[in-house]
Amino acid sequence: MHIKRIGVSTVLLIFLGLIPSVSNAQDLDPRLQELIGKGIEKSHKLNEKEFEAQQAILDQKLAKSVFLPKITVNGNYTRLNDDISFDDDTQNLLLGTQKLLIKEAAGVPFNAGFPEGVPVQPIPAIQEKNILKSSVDLDWVLFSGFEASNALKASKHKEASINYAASALQDKVALEIIENYDRLALVNASKKVLESTEEFLDQQEFYVKKAIENGLATPIERKKIELARQQLIARQLEFDHNKAILIEMLHKLTGESKETLELMMPQLDPFASTGFGSIEKRDEIKALEEAEEASLYKAKMERNNFIPKVALKGHYELLEDDLSLLDPRWYVGVGVKWNLFDGNKSRLESQKTKYEAEKYREQREEAEEMINLSITKAEQSLASAKQNILIVQKEIELADETYEMVDKQYRNDLASITDVLDALRDLEQAGFKLQESYYQQRRATVDLLHAQGQLKY
Known part of the structure:
Protein backbone atom coordinates (compact mmCIF):
# COMPACT_ATOMS: atom_id res chain seq x y z
CA MET A 1 0.00 0.00 0.00
CA LEU A 68 -10.72 99.18 11.59
CA PRO A 69 -13.04 102.21 11.46
CA LYS A 70 -16.73 101.47 11.91
CA ILE A 71 -19.00 103.57 9.68
CA THR A 72 -22.76 103.59 10.16
CA VAL A 73 -25.55 105.43 8.37
CA ASN A 74 -28.50 106.46 10.52
CA GLY A 75 -31.97 107.68 9.59
CA ASN A 76 -34.97 108.55 11.74
CA TYR A 77 -38.19 110.55 11.77
CA THR A 78 -39.65 112.12 14.91
CA ARG A 79 -42.85 114.15 15.47
CA LEU A 80 -43.09 116.27 18.59
CA ASN A 81 -46.34 117.43 20.18
CA ASP A 82 -45.38 121.02 19.31
CA ASP A 83 -42.48 123.13 18.10
CA ILE A 84 -39.75 123.87 20.60
CA SER A 85 -39.59 127.69 20.93
CA PHE A 86 -38.04 130.37 23.11
CA ASP A 87 -40.07 131.60 26.08
CA ASP A 88 -42.08 134.87 25.72
CA ASP A 89 -39.52 137.09 27.45
CA THR A 90 -36.72 135.85 25.20
CA GLN A 91 -38.89 136.26 22.10
CA ASN A 92 -39.77 139.84 23.11
CA LEU A 93 -36.08 140.56 23.69
CA LEU A 94 -35.18 139.22 20.26
CA LEU A 95 -37.99 141.19 18.59
CA GLY A 96 -36.89 144.40 20.36
CA THR A 97 -33.33 143.83 19.27
CA GLN A 98 -34.49 143.30 15.68
CA LYS A 99 -36.46 146.61 15.76
CA LEU A 100 -33.45 148.50 17.06
CA LEU A 101 -31.34 147.17 14.23
CA ILE A 102 -34.00 148.18 11.67
CA LYS A 103 -34.29 151.69 13.14
CA GLU A 104 -30.52 152.06 13.09
CA ALA A 105 -30.36 150.95 9.47
CA ALA A 106 -33.13 153.40 8.53
CA GLY A 107 -31.52 156.30 10.41
CA VAL A 108 -34.40 156.58 12.88
CA PRO A 109 -33.32 158.01 16.27
CA PHE A 110 -33.06 155.55 19.10
CA ASN A 111 -35.82 157.22 21.16
CA ALA A 112 -38.22 157.57 18.22
CA GLY A 113 -41.07 155.16 17.72
CA PHE A 114 -40.82 152.22 15.36
CA PRO A 115 -41.97 153.17 11.88
CA GLU A 116 -45.34 151.78 10.89
CA GLY A 117 -45.60 149.35 8.01
CA VAL A 118 -42.08 148.03 8.36
CA PRO A 119 -42.24 144.20 8.55
CA VAL A 120 -40.60 142.35 11.42
CA GLN A 121 -39.37 138.74 10.98
CA PRO A 122 -40.95 136.26 13.40
CA ILE A 123 -38.60 134.48 15.80
CA PRO A 124 -38.03 130.91 14.45
CA ALA A 125 -38.56 127.89 16.64
CA ILE A 126 -35.54 126.21 18.15
CA GLN A 127 -36.79 122.88 16.77
CA GLU A 128 -39.83 122.25 14.61
CA LYS A 129 -42.08 119.39 15.63
CA ASN A 130 -41.52 117.37 12.42
CA ILE A 131 -37.91 116.09 12.45
CA LEU A 132 -36.35 114.05 9.64
CA LYS A 133 -32.66 113.24 10.12
CA SER A 134 -30.03 111.22 8.28
CA SER A 135 -26.41 111.08 9.38
CA VAL A 136 -23.13 109.18 9.11
CA ASP A 137 -21.18 108.16 12.23
CA LEU A 138 -17.53 107.13 12.43
CA ASP A 139 -16.07 105.16 15.36
CA TRP A 140 -12.38 104.36 15.19
CA VAL A 141 -10.43 102.70 18.00
CA LEU A 142 -6.90 104.12 18.06
CA PHE A 143 -5.62 102.29 21.14
CA SER A 144 -7.34 99.32 22.81
CA PRO A 308 -7.16 103.62 29.06
CA LYS A 309 -8.64 103.19 25.59
CA VAL A 310 -8.46 105.92 22.94
CA ALA A 311 -10.98 106.27 20.11
CA LEU A 312 -11.92 108.79 17.44
CA LYS A 313 -15.55 109.77 16.96
CA GLY A 314 -16.98 111.50 13.89
CA HIS A 315 -20.51 112.61 12.94
CA TYR A 316 -21.94 114.22 9.81
CA GLU A 317 -25.57 115.21 9.14
CA LEU A 318 -26.70 114.38 5.61
CA LEU A 319 -29.92 116.41 5.98
CA GLU A 320 -29.89 119.84 7.60
CA ASP A 321 -33.40 121.13 6.94
CA ASP A 322 -34.78 119.79 10.19
CA LEU A 323 -31.75 120.48 12.38
CA SER A 324 -32.38 122.57 15.41
CA LEU A 325 -30.65 125.89 15.95
CA LEU A 326 -28.30 124.16 18.37
CA ASP A 327 -27.44 121.06 16.27
CA PRO A 328 -24.04 121.07 14.49
CA ARG A 329 -23.78 119.86 10.89
CA TRP A 330 -20.69 117.79 11.71
CA TYR A 331 -18.14 117.20 14.43
CA VAL A 332 -14.97 115.16 15.04
CA GLY A 333 -13.50 114.30 18.41
CA VAL A 334 -11.04 112.05 20.24
CA GLY A 335 -12.05 110.43 23.49
CA VAL A 336 -10.43 108.44 26.27
CA LYS A 337 -12.18 105.70 28.21
CA TRP A 338 -10.52 104.68 31.46
CA ASN A 339 -12.10 101.96 33.53
CA LEU A 340 -10.92 102.68 37.07
CA PHE A 341 -13.03 100.13 38.95
CA ASP A 342 -15.40 97.47 37.59
CA GLY A 343 -16.28 95.70 40.80
CA ASN A 344 -13.20 93.39 40.55
CA LYS A 345 -14.78 91.63 37.54
CA SER A 346 -11.72 91.89 35.28
CA ARG A 347 -9.31 90.90 38.03
Whole structure:
Protein backbone atom coordinates (compact mmCIF):
# COMPACT_ATOMS: atom_id res chain seq x y z
CA MET A 1 0.00 0.00 0.00
CA HIS A 2 1.45 3.34 -1.09
CA ILE A 3 0.58 6.31 1.05
CA LYS A 4 1.56 9.88 0.13
CA ARG A 5 3.03 11.47 3.25
CA ILE A 6 4.07 14.94 4.30
CA GLY A 7 7.58 15.04 5.70
CA VAL A 8 9.38 17.37 8.07
CA SER A 9 10.71 19.66 5.35
CA THR A 10 7.21 20.07 3.88
CA VAL A 11 5.66 20.91 7.25
CA LEU A 12 8.33 23.49 7.98
CA LEU A 13 7.73 24.96 4.54
CA ILE A 14 4.03 25.31 5.37
CA PHE A 15 4.43 26.84 8.82
CA LEU A 16 7.81 28.55 8.84
CA GLY A 17 7.19 29.47 5.21
CA LEU A 18 4.42 31.68 6.52
CA ILE A 19 7.15 33.94 7.89
CA PRO A 20 6.91 37.09 5.77
CA SER A 21 9.80 39.30 4.92
CA VAL A 22 10.97 41.78 7.56
CA SER A 23 10.13 45.39 6.70
CA ASN A 24 11.32 48.71 8.03
CA ALA A 25 9.26 50.01 10.93
CA GLN A 26 8.11 53.03 8.92
CA ASP A 27 7.37 51.12 5.69
CA LEU A 28 3.65 50.50 6.02
CA ASP A 29 1.80 48.59 3.34
CA PRO A 30 0.70 51.09 0.62
CA ARG A 31 -2.82 49.69 0.84
CA LEU A 32 -2.78 50.34 4.58
CA GLN A 33 -1.53 53.89 4.00
CA GLU A 34 -4.40 54.43 1.58
CA LEU A 35 -6.91 53.21 4.17
CA ILE A 36 -5.41 55.51 6.79
CA GLY A 37 -5.77 58.46 4.43
CA LYS A 38 -9.43 57.62 3.83
CA GLY A 39 -9.99 57.16 7.55
CA ILE A 40 -8.56 60.60 8.28
CA GLU A 41 -10.79 62.17 5.63
CA LYS A 42 -13.86 60.38 7.01
CA SER A 43 -13.28 61.02 10.71
CA HIS A 44 -16.09 63.16 12.10
CA LYS A 45 -14.00 64.22 15.09
CA LEU A 46 -11.23 65.46 12.80
CA ASN A 47 -13.80 67.42 10.81
CA GLU A 48 -14.96 68.99 14.06
CA LYS A 49 -11.38 70.01 14.83
CA GLU A 50 -11.15 71.64 11.41
CA PHE A 51 -14.23 73.72 12.17
CA GLU A 52 -12.77 74.71 15.54
CA ALA A 53 -9.54 75.80 13.83
CA GLN A 54 -11.54 77.91 11.39
CA GLN A 55 -13.32 79.53 14.32
CA ALA A 56 -9.96 80.40 15.87
CA ILE A 57 -8.86 81.99 12.59
CA LEU A 58 -12.03 84.08 12.58
CA ASP A 59 -11.28 85.12 16.18
CA GLN A 60 -7.94 86.44 14.94
CA LYS A 61 -9.67 88.44 12.23
CA LEU A 62 -12.11 89.81 14.80
CA ALA A 63 -9.21 90.90 17.02
CA LYS A 64 -7.62 92.72 14.08
CA SER A 65 -10.92 94.32 13.08
CA VAL A 66 -11.00 96.25 16.35
CA PHE A 67 -8.67 98.83 14.77
CA LEU A 68 -10.72 99.18 11.59
CA PRO A 69 -13.04 102.21 11.46
CA LYS A 70 -16.73 101.47 11.91
CA ILE A 71 -19.00 103.57 9.68
CA THR A 72 -22.76 103.59 10.16
CA VAL A 73 -25.55 105.43 8.37
CA ASN A 74 -28.50 106.46 10.52
CA GLY A 75 -31.97 107.68 9.59
CA ASN A 76 -34.97 108.55 11.74
CA TYR A 77 -38.19 110.55 11.77
CA THR A 78 -39.65 112.12 14.91
CA ARG A 79 -42.85 114.15 15.47
CA LEU A 80 -43.09 116.27 18.59
CA ASN A 81 -46.34 117.43 20.18
CA ASP A 82 -45.38 121.02 19.31
CA ASP A 83 -42.48 123.13 18.10
CA ILE A 84 -39.75 123.87 20.60
CA SER A 85 -39.59 127.69 20.93
CA PHE A 86 -38.04 130.37 23.11
CA ASP A 87 -40.07 131.60 26.08
CA ASP A 88 -42.08 134.87 25.72
CA ASP A 89 -39.52 137.09 27.45
CA THR A 90 -36.72 135.85 25.20
CA GLN A 91 -38.89 136.26 22.10
CA ASN A 92 -39.77 139.84 23.11
CA LEU A 93 -36.08 140.56 23.69
CA LEU A 94 -35.18 139.22 20.26
CA LEU A 95 -37.99 141.19 18.59
CA GLY A 96 -36.89 144.40 20.36
CA THR A 97 -33.33 143.83 19.27
CA GLN A 98 -34.49 143.30 15.68
CA LYS A 99 -36.46 146.61 15.76
CA LEU A 100 -33.45 148.50 17.06
CA LEU A 101 -31.34 147.17 14.23
CA ILE A 102 -34.00 148.18 11.67
CA LYS A 103 -34.29 151.69 13.14
CA GLU A 104 -30.52 152.06 13.09
CA ALA A 105 -30.36 150.95 9.47
CA ALA A 106 -33.13 153.40 8.53
CA GLY A 107 -31.52 156.30 10.41
CA VAL A 108 -34.40 156.58 12.88
CA PRO A 109 -33.32 158.01 16.27
CA PHE A 110 -33.06 155.55 19.10
CA ASN A 111 -35.82 157.22 21.16
CA ALA A 112 -38.22 157.57 18.22
CA GLY A 113 -41.07 155.16 17.72
CA PHE A 114 -40.82 152.22 15.36
CA PRO A 115 -41.97 153.17 11.88
CA GLU A 116 -45.34 151.78 10.89
CA GLY A 117 -45.60 149.35 8.01
CA VAL A 118 -42.08 148.03 8.36
CA PRO A 119 -42.24 144.20 8.55
CA VAL A 120 -40.60 142.35 11.42
CA GLN A 121 -39.37 138.74 10.98
CA PRO A 122 -40.95 136.26 13.40
CA ILE A 123 -38.60 134.48 15.80
CA PRO A 124 -38.03 130.91 14.45
CA ALA A 125 -38.56 127.89 16.64
CA ILE A 126 -35.54 126.21 18.15
CA GLN A 127 -36.79 122.88 16.77
CA GLU A 128 -39.83 122.25 14.61
CA LYS A 129 -42.08 119.39 15.63
CA ASN A 130 -41.52 117.37 12.42
CA ILE A 131 -37.91 116.09 12.45
CA LEU A 132 -36.35 114.05 9.64
CA LYS A 133 -32.66 113.24 10.12
CA SER A 134 -30.03 111.22 8.28
CA SER A 135 -26.41 111.08 9.38
CA VAL A 136 -23.13 109.18 9.11
CA ASP A 137 -21.18 108.16 12.23
CA LEU A 138 -17.53 107.13 12.43
CA ASP A 139 -16.07 105.16 15.36
CA TRP A 140 -12.38 104.36 15.19
CA VAL A 141 -10.43 102.70 18.00
CA LEU A 142 -6.90 104.12 18.06
CA PHE A 143 -5.62 102.29 21.14
CA SER A 144 -7.34 99.32 22.81
CA GLY A 145 -5.16 99.13 25.88
CA PHE A 146 -3.42 96.04 24.43
CA GLU A 147 -6.66 94.03 24.68
CA ALA A 148 -6.87 93.47 20.91
CA SER A 149 -3.20 92.48 20.55
CA ASN A 150 -3.43 89.99 23.42
CA ALA A 151 -6.69 88.63 22.03
CA LEU A 152 -4.94 88.13 18.68
CA LYS A 153 -2.05 86.24 20.31
CA ALA A 154 -4.46 84.12 22.35
CA SER A 155 -6.39 83.17 19.19
CA LYS A 156 -3.18 82.24 17.35
CA HIS A 157 -2.08 79.92 20.15
CA LYS A 158 -5.60 78.48 20.32
CA GLU A 159 -5.47 77.71 16.61
CA ALA A 160 -2.07 76.03 17.01
CA SER A 161 -3.41 74.00 19.95
CA ILE A 162 -6.39 72.82 17.90
CA ASN A 163 -4.15 71.86 14.97
CA TYR A 164 -1.82 69.86 17.22
CA ALA A 165 -4.80 68.19 18.87
CA ALA A 166 -6.11 67.30 15.41
CA SER A 167 -2.72 65.83 14.50
CA ALA A 168 -2.78 63.74 17.68
CA LEU A 169 -6.30 62.61 16.79
CA GLN A 170 -5.03 61.60 13.34
CA ASP A 171 -2.53 59.32 15.07
CA LYS A 172 -5.35 57.69 17.03
CA VAL A 173 -7.33 57.15 13.84
CA ALA A 174 -4.24 55.67 12.17
CA LEU A 175 -3.50 53.40 15.15
CA GLU A 176 -7.05 52.04 15.15
CA ILE A 177 -6.95 51.33 11.42
CA ILE A 178 -3.50 49.70 11.68
CA GLU A 179 -4.69 47.50 14.53
CA ASN A 180 -7.78 46.28 12.66
CA TYR A 181 -5.76 45.84 9.47
CA ASP A 182 -3.23 43.69 11.34
CA ARG A 183 -6.02 41.70 12.94
CA LEU A 184 -7.38 41.01 9.49
CA ALA A 185 -3.92 39.88 8.43
CA LEU A 186 -3.80 37.64 11.51
CA VAL A 187 -7.14 36.09 10.58
CA ASN A 188 -5.96 35.44 7.01
CA ALA A 189 -2.68 33.91 8.24
CA SER A 190 -4.54 31.75 10.76
CA LYS A 191 -6.84 30.59 7.99
CA LYS A 192 -3.76 29.36 6.12
CA VAL A 193 -2.74 27.40 9.21
CA LEU A 194 -6.18 25.77 9.25
CA GLU A 195 -5.86 24.96 5.56
CA SER A 196 -2.54 23.26 6.31
CA THR A 197 -4.20 21.28 9.10
CA GLU A 198 -6.91 20.26 6.64
CA GLU A 199 -4.24 18.88 4.30
CA PHE A 200 -2.83 16.81 7.16
CA LEU A 201 -6.30 15.49 7.98
CA ASP A 202 -6.80 14.57 4.33
CA GLN A 203 -3.62 12.51 4.49
CA GLN A 204 -4.67 10.81 7.74
CA GLU A 205 -8.15 10.13 6.41
CA PHE A 206 -6.67 8.58 3.26
CA TYR A 207 -4.36 6.40 5.36
CA VAL A 208 -7.12 5.28 7.77
CA LYS A 209 -9.43 4.46 4.87
CA LYS A 210 -6.77 2.23 3.28
CA ALA A 211 -5.96 0.71 6.65
CA ILE A 212 -9.63 -0.19 7.25
CA GLU A 213 -9.85 -1.77 3.80
CA ASN A 214 -6.86 -3.94 4.67
CA GLY A 215 -8.11 -4.80 8.16
CA LEU A 216 -5.40 -2.74 9.85
CA ALA A 217 -7.74 -0.17 11.49
CA THR A 218 -11.25 0.03 12.88
CA PRO A 219 -14.14 2.36 11.88
CA ILE A 220 -13.74 4.12 15.23
CA GLU A 221 -10.48 5.61 14.01
CA ARG A 222 -12.28 7.00 10.95
CA LYS A 223 -14.93 8.55 13.23
CA LYS A 224 -12.18 10.23 15.21
CA ILE A 225 -10.88 11.71 11.95
CA GLU A 226 -14.41 12.88 11.13
CA LEU A 227 -14.75 14.48 14.57
CA ALA A 228 -11.44 16.27 14.09
CA ARG A 229 -12.66 17.52 10.70
CA GLN A 230 -15.88 18.88 12.23
CA GLN A 231 -13.86 20.64 14.90
CA LEU A 232 -11.69 22.09 12.16
CA ILE A 233 -14.78 23.35 10.31
CA ALA A 234 -15.97 25.03 13.53
CA ARG A 235 -12.64 26.84 13.87
CA GLN A 236 -12.81 27.89 10.22
CA LEU A 237 -16.30 29.31 10.79
CA GLU A 238 -15.01 31.20 13.80
CA PHE A 239 -12.26 32.81 11.74
CA ASP A 240 -14.76 33.68 8.99
CA HIS A 241 -16.92 35.35 11.64
CA ASN A 242 -13.94 37.33 12.96
CA LYS A 243 -13.05 38.41 9.44
CA ALA A 244 -16.58 39.67 8.80
CA ILE A 245 -16.42 41.77 11.97
CA LEU A 246 -13.03 43.22 11.00
CA ILE A 247 -14.29 44.04 7.50
CA GLU A 248 -17.22 45.87 9.07
CA MET A 249 -14.88 47.79 11.40
CA LEU A 250 -12.58 48.86 8.58
CA HIS A 251 -15.60 49.89 6.52
CA LYS A 252 -16.82 52.05 9.41
CA LEU A 253 -13.39 53.62 9.97
CA THR A 254 -12.45 54.30 6.36
CA GLY A 255 -15.63 54.31 4.31
CA GLU A 256 -14.04 51.81 1.91
CA SER A 257 -16.55 49.42 0.34
CA LYS A 258 -16.89 46.00 1.93
CA GLU A 259 -16.40 44.33 -1.45
CA THR A 260 -12.99 46.00 -1.83
CA LEU A 261 -12.01 45.14 1.73
CA GLU A 262 -12.99 41.50 1.17
CA LEU A 263 -10.46 41.30 -1.67
CA MET A 264 -7.59 42.57 0.45
CA MET A 265 -4.94 40.07 1.54
CA PRO A 266 -2.87 41.90 4.18
CA GLN A 267 0.34 40.27 5.38
CA LEU A 268 1.84 40.16 8.85
CA ASP A 269 5.25 41.55 7.93
CA PRO A 270 7.34 41.78 11.13
CA PHE A 271 8.93 45.17 11.52
CA ALA A 272 12.68 45.55 11.64
CA SER A 273 14.34 46.32 14.97
CA THR A 274 15.89 49.46 13.49
CA GLY A 275 14.15 52.73 12.70
CA PHE A 276 13.93 54.09 16.24
CA GLY A 277 15.57 57.49 16.61
CA SER A 278 15.52 60.22 19.18
CA ILE A 279 12.29 60.82 21.04
CA GLU A 280 10.25 63.65 19.54
CA LYS A 281 7.74 65.80 21.36
CA ARG A 282 4.27 64.36 20.89
CA ASP A 283 1.50 66.46 19.38
CA GLU A 284 -0.57 66.00 22.53
CA ILE A 285 2.13 67.82 24.50
CA LYS A 286 2.37 70.59 21.91
CA ALA A 287 -1.40 71.04 21.98
CA LEU A 288 -1.40 71.46 25.78
CA GLU A 289 1.53 73.89 25.60
CA GLU A 290 -0.27 76.05 23.07
CA ALA A 291 -3.50 75.90 25.09
CA GLU A 292 -1.56 77.08 28.14
CA GLU A 293 -0.07 80.00 26.18
CA ALA A 294 -3.52 80.92 24.84
CA SER A 295 -4.89 81.03 28.39
CA LEU A 296 -2.05 83.24 29.61
CA TYR A 297 -2.62 85.78 26.82
CA LYS A 298 -6.34 85.69 27.52
CA ALA A 299 -5.60 86.47 31.18
CA LYS A 300 -3.47 89.45 30.07
CA MET A 301 -6.28 90.67 27.84
CA GLU A 302 -8.74 90.59 30.74
CA ARG A 303 -6.27 92.29 33.07
CA ASN A 304 -5.66 95.09 30.52
CA ASN A 305 -9.24 96.24 30.97
CA PHE A 306 -7.86 98.92 33.32
CA ILE A 307 -5.60 100.50 30.68
CA PRO A 308 -7.16 103.62 29.06
CA LYS A 309 -8.64 103.19 25.59
CA VAL A 310 -8.46 105.92 22.94
CA ALA A 311 -10.98 106.27 20.11
CA LEU A 312 -11.92 108.79 17.44
CA LYS A 313 -15.55 109.77 16.96
CA GLY A 314 -16.98 111.50 13.89
CA HIS A 315 -20.51 112.61 12.94
CA TYR A 316 -21.94 114.22 9.81
CA GLU A 317 -25.57 115.21 9.14
CA LEU A 318 -26.70 114.38 5.61
CA LEU A 319 -29.92 116.41 5.98
CA GLU A 320 -29.89 119.84 7.60
CA ASP A 321 -33.40 121.13 6.94
CA ASP A 322 -34.78 119.79 10.19
CA LEU A 323 -31.75 120.48 12.38
CA SER A 324 -32.38 122.57 15.41
CA LEU A 325 -30.65 125.89 15.95
CA LEU A 326 -28.30 124.16 18.37
CA ASP A 327 -27.44 121.06 16.27
CA PRO A 328 -24.04 121.07 14.49
CA ARG A 329 -23.78 119.86 10.89
CA TRP A 330 -20.69 117.79 11.71
CA TYR A 331 -18.14 117.20 14.43
CA VAL A 332 -14.97 115.16 15.04
CA GLY A 333 -13.50 114.30 18.41
CA VAL A 334 -11.04 112.05 20.24
CA GLY A 335 -12.05 110.43 23.49
CA VAL A 336 -10.43 108.44 26.27
CA LYS A 337 -12.18 105.70 28.21
CA TRP A 338 -10.52 104.68 31.46
CA ASN A 339 -12.10 101.96 33.53
CA LEU A 340 -10.92 102.68 37.07
CA PHE A 341 -13.03 100.13 38.95
CA ASP A 342 -15.40 97.47 37.59
CA GLY A 343 -16.28 95.70 40.80
CA ASN A 344 -13.20 93.39 40.55
CA LYS A 345 -14.78 91.63 37.54
CA SER A 346 -11.72 91.89 35.28
CA ARG A 347 -9.31 90.90 38.03
CA LEU A 348 -11.36 87.85 39.01
CA GLU A 349 -11.81 86.75 35.39
CA SER A 350 -8.06 87.10 34.83
CA GLN A 351 -7.33 84.94 37.88
CA LYS A 352 -9.86 82.38 36.68
CA THR A 353 -8.14 82.18 33.29
CA LYS A 354 -4.74 81.80 34.99
CA TYR A 355 -6.07 78.78 36.85
CA GLU A 356 -7.12 77.38 33.49
CA ALA A 357 -3.52 77.78 32.29
CA GLU A 358 -2.34 75.97 35.43
CA LYS A 359 -4.78 73.18 34.62
CA TYR A 360 -3.23 72.77 31.17
CA ARG A 361 0.24 72.72 32.73
CA GLU A 362 -0.77 69.91 35.07
CA GLN A 363 -2.30 67.98 32.17
CA ARG A 364 0.91 68.43 30.18
CA GLU A 365 3.09 67.14 33.01
CA GLU A 366 0.79 64.16 33.51
CA ALA A 367 0.82 63.45 29.76
CA GLU A 368 4.62 63.55 29.71
CA GLU A 369 4.75 61.04 32.56
CA MET A 370 2.27 58.75 30.81
CA ILE A 371 4.23 58.98 27.55
CA ASN A 372 7.46 58.02 29.32
CA LEU A 373 5.64 55.09 30.88
CA SER A 374 4.19 54.03 27.51
CA ILE A 375 7.67 54.15 25.95
CA THR A 376 9.02 51.83 28.64
CA LYS A 377 6.07 49.45 28.31
CA ALA A 378 6.35 49.41 24.50
CA GLU A 379 10.09 48.71 24.67
CA GLN A 380 9.51 45.81 27.06
CA SER A 381 6.63 44.48 24.95
CA LEU A 382 8.75 44.67 21.81
CA ALA A 383 11.65 42.81 23.43
CA SER A 384 9.23 40.18 24.72
CA ALA A 385 7.53 39.82 21.31
CA LYS A 386 10.86 39.37 19.50
CA GLN A 387 11.92 36.70 21.97
CA ASN A 388 8.52 35.02 21.71
CA ILE A 389 8.91 34.73 17.92
CA LEU A 390 12.13 32.78 18.40
CA ILE A 391 10.50 30.54 20.99
CA VAL A 392 7.46 29.78 18.85
CA GLN A 393 9.63 28.98 15.83
CA LYS A 394 11.39 26.37 17.97
CA GLU A 395 8.00 25.10 19.16
CA ILE A 396 6.93 24.60 15.56
CA GLU A 397 10.06 22.59 14.81
CA LEU A 398 9.46 20.47 17.91
CA ALA A 399 5.74 20.03 17.17
CA ASP A 400 6.53 19.01 13.59
CA GLU A 401 9.12 16.44 14.64
CA THR A 402 6.71 15.13 17.27
CA TYR A 403 3.92 14.81 14.72
CA GLU A 404 6.27 13.04 12.29
CA MET A 405 7.38 10.61 15.00
CA VAL A 406 3.85 9.87 16.26
CA ASP A 407 2.66 9.42 12.67
CA LYS A 408 5.38 6.81 12.06
CA GLN A 409 4.53 5.07 15.34
CA TYR A 410 0.86 4.98 14.36
CA ARG A 411 1.66 3.44 11.01
CA ASN A 412 3.64 0.76 12.86
CA ASP A 413 0.86 0.16 15.42
CA LEU A 414 2.88 1.80 18.19
CA ALA A 415 0.51 4.75 18.74
CA SER A 416 -3.23 5.43 18.45
CA ILE A 417 -4.98 7.76 16.04
CA THR A 418 -5.77 9.94 19.09
CA ASP A 419 -2.06 10.47 19.62
CA VAL A 420 -1.68 11.49 15.98
CA LEU A 421 -4.57 13.96 16.19
CA ASP A 422 -3.19 15.40 19.43
CA ALA A 423 0.18 15.92 17.77
CA LEU A 424 -1.51 17.51 14.78
CA ARG A 425 -3.46 19.82 17.09
CA ASP A 426 -0.23 20.85 18.82
CA LEU A 427 1.29 21.62 15.44
CA GLU A 428 -1.76 23.68 14.52
CA GLN A 429 -1.62 25.62 17.81
CA ALA A 430 2.06 26.34 17.25
CA GLY A 431 1.16 27.78 13.86
CA PHE A 432 -1.44 30.03 15.50
CA LYS A 433 1.03 31.18 18.13
CA LEU A 434 3.57 32.06 15.46
CA GLN A 435 1.10 34.32 13.67
CA GLU A 436 0.03 35.89 16.96
CA SER A 437 3.67 36.56 17.83
CA TYR A 438 4.07 38.43 14.52
CA TYR A 439 0.96 40.42 15.36
CA GLN A 440 2.24 41.28 18.85
CA GLN A 441 5.62 42.32 17.44
CA ARG A 442 3.94 44.70 15.01
CA ARG A 443 1.70 46.10 17.75
CA ALA A 444 4.63 46.71 20.08
CA THR A 445 6.65 48.36 17.30
CA VAL A 446 3.81 50.68 16.29
CA ASP A 447 3.10 51.54 19.93
CA LEU A 448 6.77 52.38 20.49
CA LEU A 449 6.95 54.55 17.38
CA HIS A 450 3.80 56.36 18.44
CA ALA A 451 5.03 56.82 22.00
CA GLN A 452 8.28 58.30 20.70
CA GLY A 453 6.43 60.63 18.32
CA GLN A 454 7.96 58.96 15.27
CA LEU A 455 4.95 57.21 13.72
CA LYS A 456 4.78 58.04 10.03
CA TYR A 457 1.97 57.15 7.69
